[in-house]
Amino acid sequence: PTNALQSGKVLTLEELIDIGQRNHPATRVAWQQARQAAEAVGMVEGTYLPIITANVIGGYQDLVTPVTGLNGDTDYIRTNSQGVVPNIALQWLLFDFGERQAWRDAAQRTAYAANVNFNGTHQALIYNISRSYFNYGAAQQDLAIARRALQNSLELQEAADGRYASGLGTTIETAQAKQLVAQSKFRLVAAEDGLSSAYQDLMGSIGVSPRSKLRIASSAGRRLPRARSLPTEKVIEQALARRPDVLASYAALQASEANVEAADAAFRPKVYLGAVAAANNGRIQTGTFQNTTSGVVVGMSIPIYDGRIRERRRNQAEAAKAAAAATHELTINTARSEIVVAANTLQSALSSYEAARELNIAADTTYEAAFEAFRNGLGTLTDVSTAKAGLLDSELAQVDAHAASLVAASTLAFALGNMTSRTAPAKATN
Numbered sequence: 001p002t003n004a005l006q007s008g009k010v011l012t013l014e015e016l017i018d019i020g021q022r023n024h025p026a027t028r029v030a031w032q033q034a035r036q037a038a039e040a041v042g043m044v045e046g047t048y049l050p051i052i053t054a055n056v057i058g059g060y061q062d063l064v065t066p067v068t069g070l071n072g073d074t075d076y077i078r079t080n081s082q083g084v085v086p087n088i089a090l091q092w093l094l095f096d097f098g099e100r101q102a103w104r105d106a107a108q109r110t111a112y113a114a115n116v117n118f119n120g121t122h123q124a125l126i127y128n129i130s131r132s133y134f135n136y137g138a139a140q141q142d143l144a145i146a147r148r149a150l151q152n153s154l155e156l157q158e159a160a161d162g163r164y165a166s167g168l169g170t171t172i173e174t175a176q177a178k179q180l181v182a183q184s185k186f187r188l189v190a191a192e193d194g195l196s197s198a199y200q201d202l203m204g205s206i207g208v209s210p211r212s213k214l215r216i217a218s219s220a221g222r223r224l225p226r227a228r229s230l231p232t233e234k235v236i237e238q239a240l241a242r243r244p245d246v247l248a249s250y251a252a253l254q255a256s257e258a259n260v261e262a263a264d265a266a267f268r269p270k271v272y273l274g275a276v277a278a279a280n281n282g283r284i285q286t287g288t289f290q291n292t293t294s295g296v297v298v299g300m301s302i303p304i305y306d307g308r309i310r311e312r313r314r315n316q317a318e319a320a321k322a323a324a325a326a327t328h329e330l331t332i333n334t335a336r337s338e339i340v341v342a343a344n345t346l347q348s349a350l351s352s353y354e355a356a357r358e359l360n361i362a363a364d365t366t367y368e369a370a371f372e373a374f375r376n377g378l379g380t381l382t383d384v385s386t387a388k389a390g391l392l393d394s395e396l397a398q399v400d401a402h403a404a405s406l407v408a409a410s411t412l413a414f415a416l417g418n419m420t421s422r423t424a425p426a427k428a429t430n
Contacts, residue, residue, distance in 0.1 A: 010215045013133050016206055020129045021122060024207030030114075030121035037114035041107040047100050050092035050273075058084040087278030087293075094273055094298075099265030102258045109255035113248040120244025123419035125205075130410040132202040137219030138403035139191070139198035145395045146191035149388070150184040152371075156384060157181050159375050173381040180385060187392075224402070225409045227350045230343050231416070240335055243417040249324070249331040256321040263314035269302040335415070342415040346408040353401035356394060363387070363394040 011019075021027055063079040093100075160177035164170065203210050231239070240246050277294040303310065370387040373379030413419050 008215065010217045012217045013130060013219070016133060016202075016216070017126050017129050019208065020125055020206040024125055026121050026125060026207070027118075030118040034111070034114040034118045037107070037111035041104070041111050044100065044104045044107045047093070047103075050090050053089050053091075054086070055089060056084065056086045058082075083281055085278055085280045087276055090273070090275040092273040093270060095271040097265055097268040097270075099262050099268070099270075102262035102265055106255040106258035106262065109251045109258060113251035113255070116244045116248045116251065119420070120248065123244060123414060123417070126419045127410055127414040128205040129202070131407050132198070132205040133216070134219050134222075134403045134406040134410070136195075136198040136202045136216060137222075137406075138399050139195040140216075140218055141220055141399040142396060143188075143191040143195050145392065145399065146184070146188040149392050150181070150188050152388060153177070153181040153184040156371065156374075156381075156388070159371075160381060163374075163377065176381050176385060180388070219403070219406065220399075222406060224350065224353065224405050225346070227347055230347075231339055235416070236336060236339055239339055239416040239418075240332060243335055243415075245331055246328075246335055249328040253321070253324040253328045256317070256324040260314070260317045260321050263310070263317040266310045266313070267303065269300050271298070271300045273298050338415040339412070342408065342412040346405065346412050349401060349405040349408040353398065353405050356398040356401045360391075360394040360398045363391040367391040 060082040061080070063081070065077045065079070067075045067077055157174075157177035157180070160173045164174050199216075200210050202216070203212055203214075208214075273296070275294075275296045277292075279290070279292045281290050367384070367387040367390070370379055370384045374381060374384045410419075
């Protein structure tokens with residue numbers, strides 16, 4: 001990424017996406033969250049294995065015992081002892097009637113959701129970079145149009161000054177021509193500010209420093225997708241089956257169901273195995289001693305009362321399950337709506353582009369005719385000014401419609417879960 005940022009080459013959309021995926025903090029956050037979820041699965045699986053601990057217990061004891069003699073006097077016998085008892089203990093939960101399996105299922109579903117969200121983060125990053133790139137391309141074209149408009153205004157002012165010098169023009173025409181030049185300069189400043197803002201938005205979507213100086217390829221000649229009919233129910237169902245947010249919400253629902261099963265299993269008994277091996281090394285006043293101890297026990301614990309903690313934990317799990325089910329349903333409904341809206345938006349944008357293209361052709365013809373007539377003394381500056389304003393509006397409308405169509409195609413690809421597909425975004429409606 002560093003080489004690409006410092007190479008000075010003109011970067012395409014694909015190269016910008018690659019830089020963004022390598023640099024943006026969002027991808028690293030999602031990756032670390034996926035790793036955390038994977039580690040949680042390993043922690044649950046570790047509960048199936050025994051726990052072995054090494055312990056060392058050491059101590060000192062001073063015992064004073066009163067003893068009454070035959071004459072009634074009381075004597076005191078002091079006994080000192082000290083020792084060290086090292087031991088190795090084993091604890092192994094043999095059966096818990098499904099509790100650990102339920103926790104394992106929940107952890108695995110959560111890990112799957114984290115992996116899906118990681119993919120979704122990349123898709124969202126690709127979409128945001130694409131949207132910012134197309135908007136930046138529109139800002140580039142707006143600036144180019146503003147510069148051409150200023151050049152046309154200067155030519156118009158030159159023609160007005162020539163007409164006035166030859167006695168054919170008026171001071172009103174020259175004043176109007178100067179006004180058009182001033183308006184064009186104002187539009188140029190606004191276009192330059194718009195380009196700067198679009199550039200900063202693009203740098204932010206990539207995740208690089210706003211002070212980076214990158215050369216960005218133009219999107220002006222990028223092919224637009226063909227207008228197609230609205231996605232069928234089959235296409236929508238296929239999209240729902242691969243959208244990361246839908247998959248993640250379904251995995252969260254399954255994890256919540258497993259959590260309920262684990263809460264139920266907490267009411268059942270548990271069978272465990274315990275073992276210990278210890279050596280006792282000590283010393284008393286009369287000498288030293290050594291002995292060893294070992295044993296194995298198998299036991300069963302049955303929960304009876306715990307202050308309703310397990311019951312409340314189960315109620316909590318049930319509530320989480322209901323919330324996850326509602327969230328999954330909401331995610332599906334939102335996804336369906338997004339797909340339909342994105343398809344409608346793309347159709348509207350493509351229709352707007354065709355209308356703006358035809359308008360631009362007509363406005364260009366009108367302006368050329370009005371300017372030529374004015375130059376030859378057959379037209380007025382008002383006619384030229386009106387034609388010029390119409391041409392500028394049509395050019396900006398065509399640029400905006402082109403960018404809007406590209407953004408709409410990306411939005412539809414994102415809504416269909418196709419942002420990582422080779423066919424996106426141009427064939428996102430397939």
